Amino acid sequence: MATNGTEVYIKLPTGRSSRYDIYPSQVIRTLCERVAQEENVKANQVSLKYQGKILDPSKTVSHYGVRVETILKAEILVPQNLDIIIRMEDGEKTEEMVISNLEPVSYLFEKISGKFDIPSSRLQIKIEGRNLQFSGTRLVDAGIARGSIVVVCKKPELTAAATVNGASEESQMDEATRQNVLSSFNAKGKRVEVAFSFDTTGSMYGYLREVRQKLRQCCTRLLQDIPNIRISIIAQGDYCDSESQYAVRILDLTSDVQSLVDFANNVPATSGGDSPECYELVLKKTQELDWSEDSAKALVVIGDLHPHPPSYTDQHISWRDELDVLTGLGVKVYGVQAGNSGPSGLFYRELSRVSGGCHLKLSDMDVITDMFLAVCYNVGEGDMLENFEKELEETGNMTNQKLKMFQQLKEMPESRPSDSVSHRQNNTQREQLREPWWDFSLDTQTSPKYCYKADEDKWLPPSVVSTTLSAASLSLNVVSRKTSSSIRRIKGKDKCTIM
Structure with missing residues (x-):
């Protein structure tokens, strides 16, 4: 039965591929749940990638431009408890925390908010110079590992004066986002x-x-x-x-x-x-x-x-x-x-x-x-x-x-x-030449101009390849005849000896 959904394929770790129908407005987590059910694991253990990029489970399918017959790659993550250090930027307070690598970044915000008594909306969290945004991205995908040091600072409270002067929280967040992008190319960046x-x-x-x-x-x-x-x-x-x-x-x-x-x-x-x-x-x-x-x-x-x-x-x-x-x-x-x-x-x-x-x-x-x-x-x-x-x-x-x-x-x-129509099928929109x-x-030529000679990694005209093959064949025949003659002589000699 026809649907209005997007048909995608997911390649599983076993090498097997499964087909799923999903609507563009649905979140990636929906796909993770289906794969998890099929693989008998928890949904947060399923990591999906598209063109090498890890998909945020909280984002929609359309957000990533997933199209009909797209192939996604699934990876099953192993749950691990991470011992991490939470440190205030001014050095006044440091806490140790144990947290699962599969928890979302938003969960880390909530935990830090409770420990440091800072509203989540005013938290700014950094790891190795990168700003972590409040999102559904798993901690392991955000680059947090065992022994990571998470730096916390408290964003200034938005005041009327700040708004009048244009120094809004939004502008501060824009700068934070910019720094996050620029610092994302460190040793653990993409x-x-x-x-x-x-x-x-x-x-x-x-x-x-x-x-x-x-x-x-x-x-x-x-x-x-x-x-x-x-x-x-x-x-x-x-x-x-x-x-x-x-x-x-x-x-x-x-x-x-x-x-x-x-x-x-x-x-x-x-x-x-x-x-x-x-x-x-x-x-x-x-x-x-x-x-x-x-x-x-x-x-x-x-x-x-x-x-x-x-x-x-x-x-x-x-x-x-x-x-x-x-x-x-x-x-x-x-x-x-x-x-x-x-x-x-x-x-x-x-x-x-x-x-x-x-x-x-x-x-x-x-x-x-x-x-x-x-x-x-x-x-x-x-x-x-x-x-x-x-x-x-x-x-x-x-x-x-x-x-x-x-x-x-x-x-x-x-x-x-x-x-929904691939470039192969969209001939009406393709420029004609x-x-x-x-x-x-219109490619009706039957004889190639060049042939690949794999043993030399060269492209040669068919005549050269044919000559080379003929010479090799002739050489092989000569060797074969010499070998046969030698065998016949040896056999004849043996017969004379026996006689």
């Missing part, structure tokens, strides 16, 4: 992982050359602002470059600045050959990066052309399929369109639309370094992007092109569109 793919064919190599001039400075700054950030650099040529250089060369996600600098300085330019480039291979290879499960993930594809259709290689790589896989992994793709790409611009818009990323246009090469920083700050969220924009304005380094870049980043959707790389129904 990881930020960004992979930058540079087209190294022809004139596009200049973008990588421009970035590497300030790469050490950029990475050092990012690690100071977002300590948990890891960066990957991908150099992308084309299949025709594989035999002499590379089709795709990758430095995995790392926080080692020297490794990033060395890779960028040493990777050579490629020719690219024909007009399309192997962007589809980049989307496929990016899936193999060492992505963390609980991280904000992004892939930045910088190019000026479009991908090949599936028939171009014997592996039939579909950029649409690979984009779907990345999106399922929680990777937002930033399609960075360099120069005037014409119809190829549809590719960069589609990358961003499907994954919930951002489509950026770059007409000037000197913007690339600031874009490198801006994207990382945007993935990290909070006020970092806004602060970086203000910095460029105050130092006189803002340009019209950079202003456009910031505007495009601000217009980026918070999450992937949650409409009669090209085989865009419309696969």
Whole structure:
């Protein structure tokens, strides 16, 4: 029977998946209760994740943009009693407390309120410099562990004079929230992982050359602002470059600045050959990066052309399929369109639309370094992007092109569109282009231009692969004939001896 609910799938720790119908207005706790009943555990033991993010049981399904056929991941938490220390910020009072790791943060507020005789509404609680907000988030998900030190302070009481002067409690809370966001990237904060793919064919190599001039400075700054950030650099040529250089060369996600600098300085330019480039291979290879499960993930594809259709290689790589896989992994793709790409611009818009990323246009090469920083700050969220924009304005380094870049980043959707029709089915809204790389129904080529040689990790023309295989087969036949002749001679010799 049809319902107006949202059908979601939850992958259980055993590997089994269950299907549930839930209304967008219902809270996540409802799903936790259903999983708990099925797994025979308590509801507060069930932790649900979407795109690597832990869902607050008290928030609604629509709050997280959960859409039809979304796959959530369930984890069963083990109850533990935590011995924590509660300390007043002025040092006047310190208390020890035992509390379950599965209790919500709101329960901690109530306990502290009772112990210190402070109304919950006037409590401000910090752990490792982060402000904890009154919420249904479990303590374990909020980063509280055995031995944690919770710092408590009493917010000033709101007075009429304060209201007249504009120093309201609301403004103080805004500042507290801002500090919470900025401090959330400490050692126990959420990881930020960004992979930058540079087209190294022809004139596009200049973008990588421009970035590497300030790469050490950029990475050092990012690690100071977002300590948990890891960066990957991908150099992308084309299949025709594989035999002499590379089709795709990758430095995995790392926080080692020297490794990033060395890779960028040493990777050579490629020719690219024909007009399309192997962007589809980049989307496929990016899936193999060492992505963390609980991280904000992004892939930045910088190019000026479009991908090949599936028939171009014997592996039939579909950029649409690979984009779907990345999106399922929680990777937002930033399609960075360099120069005037014409119809190829549809590719960069589609990358961003499907994954919930951002489509950026770059007409000037000197913007690339600031874009490198801006994207990382945007993935990290909070006020970092806004602060970086203000910095460029105050130092006189803002340009019209950079202003456009910031505007495009601000217009980026918070999450992937949650409409009930997938991008695969929504052909009426998709822009039409009669090209085989865009419309696969026009991809009628039957013979691939390149074949993958797995033992050498190279892409070669079919004629070269056939010649190599024929030579190997001939060599094998010669060895086989020699072996057979030797066996026959030995057998003949034995017969003579017997006679």
